[in-house]
Amino acid sequence: MPATLPPGLSAAAFSQALAGFRQAVGKTYVYADETALSSYLDPYSTTEDAAHTPAAAVAPHSVEEIQAVLKVAREYGIPLWPVSTGKNYAYGGPAPRKSGYVVLDLARMNRIIEVNARDGYAVVEPGVSYFDLYRYLKEHDIPLWIDCAAPGWGSVLGNLLDHGAGYTPYGEHLTMQCGMQVVLADGTVVDTATGALPGARASQLYKWGAGPWIDGLFTQSGLGIVTRLGVWLMPEPPGYRPFMVTFPDEDALHDLTEAIRPLKLNMVIPNGATSVELLWEAATRVTKAQYYGGKGPLPPSVRRKLMADLDIGAWNFYAALYGPPPMIERSWSVVRDALGKVKGARFYTDRPGDTAWEYRAKLMRGIPNMTEYSLMNWIGSGAHIDFSPMSAPTGDDAVRLYHLIKDKVEARGFDYIGEFLIGWRDQHHIFMLIFDRTDPQERERAHQVFGEIVADAAAQGFGEYRTHLDFMDQIAATYDWNDHALRRLNERVRDALDPGGIMAPGKMGVWPRRMRA
CATH class of the missing domain: 3.40.462.10 (FAD-linked oxidases, C-terminal domain)
Incomplete structure (x- = not known):
């Protein structure tokens, strides 16, 4: 049993929750001992490890396993902290916002689902790194360029969701996103925008679909777990x-x-x-x-x-x-x-x-x-x-x-x-x-x-x-026009989509109702 427990949960209750996680993803992919959890600490933090020590980490391999993990987390009120490859160093790396969270490690979900050479896009899962996608294009002789952040081991999906940027003409990563699949806190799976149309022929070509464009809600938010993402790639130029x-x-x-x-x-x-x-x-x-x-x-x-x-x-x-x-x-x-x-x-x-x-x-x-x-x-x-x-x-x-x-x-x-x-x-x-x-x-x-x-x-x-994790509340507090109207709106959205407050509580300074005090 780990020394750190989720907030408000007894050791006995957490032991039962761990059993549920093991049933969801397999015993091999639930990490709760001190040695395994050391890889989920932030080596660059200015504060002590105790501020961001996870109670456990769970590594699902599919949407169905994520849904099963969410069911356990809802039952026991366990806060989850999703990471993709966990390489977002200088901003927290694989560590959770607060001690006692369970890290939802999505690195095993590492499929390149599609690359369309004609239309210039790829569809990837969270664990796909820039190196992975680059090698795939080279191995299959596809004349498309990726746009990568400086460290190539980072997640294509994770960097984009964190509003990252790169260095080619496709450097505004969020601008180059088109379509995503999201698992909500209650386990509902949503394909956004044009992808919501069954058999859509342009789900990675037209960003907006019909009605409100909600993709941005799932960036820097923890409002859902993004399991699949469309990203536009640059055709190789002649010079x-x-x-x-x-x-x-x-x-x-x-x-x-x-x-x-x-x-x-x-x-x-x-x-x-x-x-x-x-x-x-x-x-x-x-x-x-x-x-x-x-x-x-x-x-x-x-x-x-x-x-x-x-x-x-x-x-x-x-x-x-x-x-x-x-x-x-x-x-x-x-x-x-x-x-x-x-x-x-x-x-x-x-x-x-x-x-x-x-x-x-x-x-x-x-x-x-x-x-x-x-x-x-x-x-x-x-x-x-x-x-x-x-x-x-x-x-x-x-x-x-x-x-x-x-x-x-x-x-x-x-x-x-x-x-x-x-x-x-x-x-x-x-x-x-x-x-x-x-x-x-x-x-x-x-x-x-x-x-x-x-x-x-x-x-x-x-x-x-x-x-960085340690400064999310301070940064959020600086966006304070009209008595923090933006933060209050974010809180209302969070409470509607995640009433149990289990999804990345405190991400970018937005807390669920049960933890705001």
């Missing part, structure tokens, strides 16, 4: 040109962002255009200890040496062009003219031997890899949580966010490691707060400063688009 532009001055961020915006709005640059700060770029190739033995952030002299040694800038812009070669050449002349006006611009279309260039060039053509995880080597025993506010793609907003975060974290002894990614009309700012996970004091400082920059950013109108 591809990745490029990098470096800028030596920190102050270039403003003019660079201003130059990028019209290129993005007019689709001259069609993919996720990314401005990467010096240390993010450097940390894929070197460690901090190789350049600096002191404590705190790197001094300016060391930063200059890094730039010279690695031939990189204070800011490093990545994007790509796609299509017939003549079209690429015309677009390239426009890009060079626009970005060349920013002080100090240096252009590259190839950088042999540069690890950072190689992994970025792969991401922008949909080749999954794990290179970005080498950033954890920047410091010994590195871990990270990510702060991800949204803004308009303006130079003023970029500079304001950059200094809001950089000045605060450097004052607390941390390095600023971040990037700005411009999507269709928004700007993601991804700040990676890297800390020593073996140092309790540093973990505590990281936790404190993270909470402070959440509050500071919200006060200036910058809200996060996703966050």
